[in-house]
Amino acid sequence: MPTPMIEVNHLNKVYGSTQALGDVSFQAEAGEILGLLGPNGAGKTTTMRILSGYLPASRGTAAIDGFEVHQDPMAVRQRIGYLPESPPLYPEMSVAQYLNFVAEIKGVSAGDRPQQVKKALLSCGLEDKAKTLIRKLSKGYRQRVGIAQAIVHDPPAIILDEPTVGLDPRQIIEVRKLIQQLAGERTVILSTHILPEVSMTCNRVVIINRGNVVATGSLDELMTQLAGGYRYELEVRGEKTQIEAVLSSILSQEATTLAWGDPLNKDLDLTNLYRLHLTLPGSEDLGATISRRLIEAGLDLYEMRRNRDNLEDVFLKLTTQEDITPEARPAPVPSPDPAAPDSDTPAPTNP
Numbered sequence: 001m002p003t004p005m006i007e008v009n010h011l012n013k014v015y016g017s018t019q020a021l022g023d024v025s026f027q028a029e030a031g032e033i034l035g036l037l038g039p040n041g042a043g044k045t046t047t048m049r050i051l052s053g054y055l056p057a058s059r060g061t062a063a064i065d066g067f068e069v070h071q072d073p074m075a076v077r078q079r080i081g082y083l084p085e086s087p088p089l090y091p092e093m094s095v096a097q098y099l100n101f102v103a104e105i106k107g108v109s110a111g112d113r114p115q116q117v118k119k120a121l122l123s124c125g126l127e128d129k130a131k132t133l134i135r136k137l138s139k140g141y142r143q144r145v146g147i148a149q150a151i152v153h154d155p156p157a158i159i160l161d162e163p164t165v166g167l168d169p170r171q172i173i174e175v176r177k178l179i180q181q182l183a184g185e186r187t188v189i190l191s192t193h194i195l196p197e198v199s200m201t202c203n204r205v206v207i208i209n210r211g212n213v214v215a216t217g218s219l220d221e222l223m224t225q226l227a228g229g230y231r232y233e234l235e236v237r238g239e240k241t242q243i244e245a246v247l248s249s250i251l252s253q254e255a256t257t258l259a260w261g262d263p264l265n266k267d268l269d270l271t272n273l274y275r276l277h278l279t280l281p282g283s284e285d286l287g288a289t290i291s292r293r294l295i296e297a298g299l300d301l302y303e304m305r306r307n308r309d310n311l312e313d314v315f316l317k318l319t320t321q322e323d324i325t326p327e328a329r330p331a332p333v334p335s336p337d338p339a340a341p342d343s344d345t346p347a348p349t350n351p
């Protein structure tokens with residue numbers, strides 16, 4: 001098994017009396033775009049700051065390309081680019097001056113700098129803006145400059161904190177496209193609090209809530225694992241025993257719930273009209289089979305409604321429940337580790 005490009009194990013972070021992270025673990029493979037999805041305050045920024053070496057963890061480890069962030073900060077900084085939520089841009093510098101300045105701080109040699117700056121400008125679609133002062137750029141272009149400063153030393157991994165927040169719809173599309181272009185040769189982790197960002201940009205997602213990972217996987221995997229089965233609401237007219245016989249010939253009894261409503265005869269002047277609720281396991285949609293078999297058996301199907309949780313429902317369930325599983329329950333707040341200061345002041349070597 002190759003070493004994952006990014007590996008996070010049991011990260012915990014306490015700020016004073018606030019536990020920002022309980023127990024966060026995940027991996028990102030080389031070349032993938034991993035989304036860190038969670039509501040405000042979930043712990044995304046804290047995780048990213050620890051990963052990029054800006055903030056010490058209280059417990060746990062994080063490694064980039066095999067180098068542990070706390071033990072080998074210089075090796076990690078060479079291998080990672082970080083776009084904070086508000087990138088530290090210098091408005092009076094031109095784009096090229098700024099990128100040159102960042103490259104110098106990040107240890108790119110004077111000989112390599114012009115080429116590295118040019119490469120970052122090209123990768124981020126900024127070649128026409130090289131001489132433009134940063135203060136004259138639109139928000140979308142400033143975000144490109146933020147991404148360019150993250151890649152100017154050519155790191156194999158980049159970490160982007162809410163990269164499309166505050167951009168207009170056109171700029172959002174352009175920045176998403178740019179992120180997709182950057183992946184492939186790089187591993188990208190991006191944080192977001194909105195699901196569409198993940199579904200449009202990422203290969204995989206780590207859902208984080210109240211400082212704990214509550215789900216990990218591709219969106220298809222999460223749908224299969226967490227959306228539950230289809231629910232059907234039927235109105236069928238016929239003998240109850242016959243309806244049951246037809247349904248049981250289709251459905252596996254042990255895993256299906258069937259609830260009978262009251263007969264609906266009164267208002268409609270119809271005998272033997274029933275409302276039924278069916279909940280199926282798995283992800284198979286048996287709607288067409290159910291309706292066909294009922295009709296083939298001579299029963300009257302007055303109504304059929306079919307429903308299933310979508311990804312938005314899954315995300316909301318995962319991030320609004322008090323506790324998801326006992327494992328996901330936040331650990332008790334330990335006493336602060338004196339070796340791990342609470343300061344989130346950026347390291348002096350970065351602009």
Ligand SMILES: Nc1ncnc2c1ncn2[C@@H]1O[C@H](COP(=O)(O)OP(=O)(O)OP(=O)(O)O)[C@@H](O)[C@H]1O
Nearest residue numbers: 015018020038039040041042043044045046047344
């Ligand atoms: N410097 C700090 N001091 C004290 N508490 C903090 C500090 N930074 C973050 N927190 C708290 O830690 C928790 C996680 O915050 P964090 O910023 O990591 O979440 P987030 O998922 O990035 O949210 P957002 O999208 O709102 O930035 C929150 O409860 C937050 O209030």
